[in-house]
Amino acid sequence: WPFFAPYVRAINEVKRQRNAVILAHNYQTPEIYNCVADVVGDSLQLAREAARADAEVIVQGGVHFMAETSKILSPDKTVLIPDSRAGCSLAASITGADVRALRASYPGVPIVAYVNTSAEVKAEVDICCTSSNAIHVVESLGVPRVIMVPDQFLAKFVAARTKVEIIAWHGACEVHERFTAEEMRRFRLDDPSVRIVAHPECPPEVIAESDFAGSTAAMIDWVKTNRPGRVVLVTECSMADNVMAETPDVEFVRPCNLCPHMKRITLPKILHSLVNMTEEVVIDPDVAARARRSVERMIALKA
Numbered sequence: 001w002p003f004f005a006p007y008v009r010a011i012n013e014v015k016r017q018r019n020a021v022i023l024a025h026n027y028q029t030p031e032i033y034n035c036v037a038d039v040v041g042d043s044l045q046l047a048r049e050a051a052r053a054d055a056e057v058i059v060q061g062g063v064h065f066m067a068e069t070s071k072i073l074s075p076d077k078t079v080l081i082p083d084s085r086a087g088c089s090l091a092a093s094i095t096g097a098d099v100r101a102l103r104a105s106y107p108g109v110p111i112v113a114y115v116n117t118s119a120e121v122k123a124e125v126d127i128c129c130t131s132s133n134a135i136h137v138v139e140s141l142g143v144p145r146v147i148m149v150p151d152q153f154l155a156k157f158v159a160a161r162t163k164v165e166i167i168a169w170h171g172a173c174e175v176h177e178r179f180t181a182e183e184m185r186r187f188r189l190d191d192p193s194v195r196i197v198a199h200p201e202c203p204p205e206v207i208a209e210s211d212f213a214g215s216t217a218a219m220i221d222w223v224k225t226n227r228p229g230r231v232v233l234v235t236e237c238s239m240a241d242n243v244m245a246e247t248p249d250v251e252f253v254r255p256c257n258l259c260p261h262m263k264r265i266t267l268p269k270i271l272h273s274l275v276n277m278t279e280e281v282v283i284d285p286d287v288a289a290r291a292r293r294s295v296e297r298m299i300a301l302k303a
């Protein structure tokens, strides 16, 4: 804490001067999540907050596609990302040209993009989804067949829970694809009472071994509501640190898969970003306007 404290104080001070808010994803490290963030949450919650934020500047504690989503929804605000190299293997797996080619191959089939995509991809699709609303978004379209990009595992997760036929792209999250069913079975062998809570970006055989699967916010809610004695959060490692602080009665078993992109965001970089107003997220206005339609169509859907 003595090391973090000067940064925390300085960030909160500059934040006030700049009329800025910090939106932090659930995977941000505890000192960001607890000490400087104004809003914390999953991708959907952060997208909603970006749209209603009463501030001139948004600093995204998260990866580049999240900062782009904030800019898409708040075109008049300055959106900063403390390290623009904070990418995402899912977002990197598909381009706007790939989506246009899919549309040509499947004429008339609507395309749903996970928010883990670039603005360019969001601009080409019909609607966005997050891991917390993907089934609802797919079923809201009222058609027998839907294309889902870019996460093959989220697509399989949805396909197993709806009658709608899902055509999937082949992307994967480099953090969640590493978990295995064998690992899950070992957790249960070590302690048969352990509860396993997984993110839908995990492979289906991992989901099959879990007690619950949902977005990062849904996973947190599940732990807070069910108060298991011991739990494994099958997702990015920092989330357990963040939930642990609020559930001291729960013991967390820690497989530690870190997202290298999320971990690029640090207190010193947030301070640097606020002081120097860097790195600003800029999106071509035409692309942003088309991408906004897809994101707003998702946000407008009732939960």
Ligand code: 13P
Binding pocket: 026, 041, 042, 043, 044, 116, 130, 131, 132, 173, 199, 201, 214, 215, 216, 217
């Ligand atoms: P959530 O929308 O569940 O927070 O997931 C975002 C993400 O990048 C998970 O890896």
Ligand code: SF4
Binding pocket: 063, 087, 088, 089, 090, 091, 116, 173, 174, 175, 176, 201, 236, 259, 260, 261, 262
């Ligand atoms: Fe992308 Fe996976 Fe990192 Fe989430 S955890 S930002 S999906 S690489």
